[in-house]
Amino acid sequence: MGTQAAEQPASATTHPASVPAHTGLLIIGASQSGVQLAVSLRALGFDEHITLLGDEDHRPYQRPALSKEFLQGTVESESLIFRSNDYWAEHNVELVKGEYIVRIDKDADGSGVAHASSGREFPFKRLALTVGARARKLDIDGGDLDGVLYLRNADDALALKARVGDATDVVVIGGGFIGLEAASSLQKMGKNVTVLEFGPRLVGRAVGEETAEYFLQAHRSRGLDIRLNTSAARFTSNADGGASVAAVELQDGTVLPAQIVLIGIGVIPNTQLAEQLGLAVDNGVVVDRFALASDGSTVAVGDVANMPNPVPGSEPGERIRLESVNNAIEHAKVAAYSLTGRHEEYAGIPWFWSNQADLKLQIAGLCNGFDATVLRRDEERGKFSVLYYRQGRIIAADCVNAPLDFMAVKNALAKGRNIPADAAADPATQLKTITTDS
Numbered sequence: 001m002g003t004q005a006a007e008q009p010a011s012a013t014t015h016p017a018s019v020p021a022h023t024g025l026l027i028i029g030a031s032q033s034g035v036q037l038a039v040s041l042r043a044l045g046f047d048e049h050i051t052l053l054g055d056e057d058h059r060p061y062q063r064p065a066l067s068k069e070f071l072q073g074t075v076e077s078e079s080l081i082f083r084s085n086d087y088w089a090e091h092n093v094e095l096v097k098g099e100y101i102v103r104i105d106k107d108a109d110g111s112g113v114a115h116a117s118s119g120r121e122f123p124f125k126r127l128a129l130t131v132g133a134r135a136r137k138l139d140i141d142g143g144d145l146d147g148v149l150y151l152r153n154a155d156d157a158l159a160l161k162a163r164v165g166d167a168t169d170v171v172v173i174g175g176g177f178i179g180l181e182a183a184s185s186l187q188k189m190g191k192n193v194t195v196l197e198f199g200p201r202l203v204g205r206a207v208g209e210e211t212a213e214y215f216l217q218a219h220r221s222r223g224l225d226i227r228l229n230t231s232a233a234r235f236t237s238n239a240d241g242g243a244s245v246a247a248v249e250l251q252d253g254t255v256l257p258a259q260i261v262l263i264g265i266g267v268i269p270n271t272q273l274a275e276q277l278g279l280a281v282d283n284g285v286v287v288d289r290f291a292l293a294s295d296g297s298t299v300a301v302g303d304v305a306n307m308p309n310p311v312p313g314s315e316p317g318e319r320i321r322l323e324s325v326n327n328a329i330e331h332a333k334v335a336a337y338s339l340t341g342r343h344e345e346y347a348g349i350p351w352f353w354s355n356q357a358d359l360k361l362q363i364a365g366l367c368n369g370f371d372a373t374v375l376r377r378d379e380e381r382g383k384f385s386v387l388y389y390r391q392g393r394i395i396a397a398d399c400v401n402a403p404l405d406f407m408a409v410k411n412a413l414a415k416g417r418n419i420p421a422d423a424a425a426d427p428a429t430q431l432k433t434i435t436t437d438s
């Protein structure tokens with residue numbers, strides 16, 4: 001019996017429930033952070049067994065295209081897959097799909113067993129939580145009608161794509177990045193799109209006032225109907241009481257036809273397992289500079305982690321939870337160092353991108369706590385940048401169709417250099433030519 005089991009290849013299907021297979025590292029969450037953690041560990045020579053486990057039935061894939069190229073049909077799902085099955089096999093990473101972990105028993109030495117809803121058990125010596133975040137739900141009447149959708153994962157995107165062909169009118173609820181990206185994609189696909197934003201401006205606090213206003217005007221001039229300070233009161237079906245959404249009724253009584261309602265009102269970090277383990281949780285799993293949770297052994301990475309602000313010069317004690325690909329990658333590298341006994345801090349400067357119609361936004365740094373801005377606008381070339389300063393030092397930039405500005409600011413921040421505000425104001429000046437050492 002034992003010999004037979006040993007001869008079988010290590011795969012998700014060869015071990016009956018509750019028979020321990022491997023006891024190396026268990027990574028829960030097989031997406032951007034989990035994949036990067038496994039890849040970085042192998043690159044660092046980590047030679048223990050790795051189980052990369054996720055609840056989705058798909059092989060791990062990149063999410064950003066879901067609201068952009070994949071929705072528009074310009075890329076195929078296969079091109080979103082991070083790594084081939086051969087890669088995982090060659091690197092001795094056991095990929096487990098379709099298993100949702102509901103409970104973890106953990107000993108004081110950091111080892112334990114994770115229990116899946118299927119009944120399977122996954123023993124581990126070390127644990128990594130890369131469980132990301134889930135879409136925040138809008139709880140109003142009609143929220144369970146067919147065609148009221150969210151966009152967090154591939155199944156959500158497939159459900160949206162399946163309905164798009166028959167729809168004429170779409171209402172997007174939420175003027176954040178995902179809402180605006182999806183709205184732009186759907187508009188490009190010929191739909192009549194209305195965006196409802198509850199707040200007084202677009203994109204919440206992720207960008208400053210000037211960038212939010214720029215996007216508002218740019219989208220409106222491209223034909224998107226954007227309504228600020230507006231919220232939905234209920235979703236309704238046809239008068240015959242069908243199961244599908246047919247309209248959105250606003251708080252002021254206005255009725256908008258909608259065969260699709262797409263809700264993008266932010267995400268909630270998946271802290272359930274961390275809470276059950278008794279780890280410190282505060283808008284995410286609280287981790288130190290080395291991605292270690294409060295038990296000192298579990299690592300938590302990416303969208304789920306609340307970490308010390310990694311930007312040089314940030315206020316002591318300032319913490320942040322970031323939702324971006326770049327952060328998932330860089331943070332996973334920090335965790336990989338931790339798990340191999342090295343203590344290396346977050347490298348580089350957080351950056352982010354969002355493509356909406358022909359507007360290519362790139363953000364370098366974090367604008368929290370800025371006290372001055374410099375606006376660089378080149379109407380003719382469709383370029384727009386806002387540079388953010390704190391006490392005379394550049395801390396971030398939002399750049400639309402201005403990749404050179406973005407690169408210059410990102411490089412300056414990474415090297416601890418400054419871009420003096422007075423010299424930066426002329427949009428004809430190349431920022432990289434005016435960076436200074438202090």
Ligand SMILES: Cc1cc2nc3c(=O)[nH]c(=O)nc-3n(C[C@H](O)[C@H](O)[C@H](O)COP(=O)(O)OP(=O)(O)OC[C@H]3O[C@@H](n4cnc5c(N)ncnc54)[C@H](O)[C@@H]3O)c2cc1C
Binds near residue numbers: 056063131132323352
């Ligand atoms: C539509 C869309 C567009 C985006 N566009 C951009 C962009 O343009 N630029 C950018 O920088 N970022 C973008 N992002 C954000 C980026 O994709 C995320 O920041 C990134 O995916 C975070 O990776 P993560 O691995 O930390 O978490 P996630 O990607 O959320 O992955 C977590 C995984 O864990 C699984 N999981 C959760 N709980 C359990 C459990 N108990 N058991 C098993 N599995 C579990 C989840 O199902 C999921 O597969 C976008 C996101 C979306 C949804």
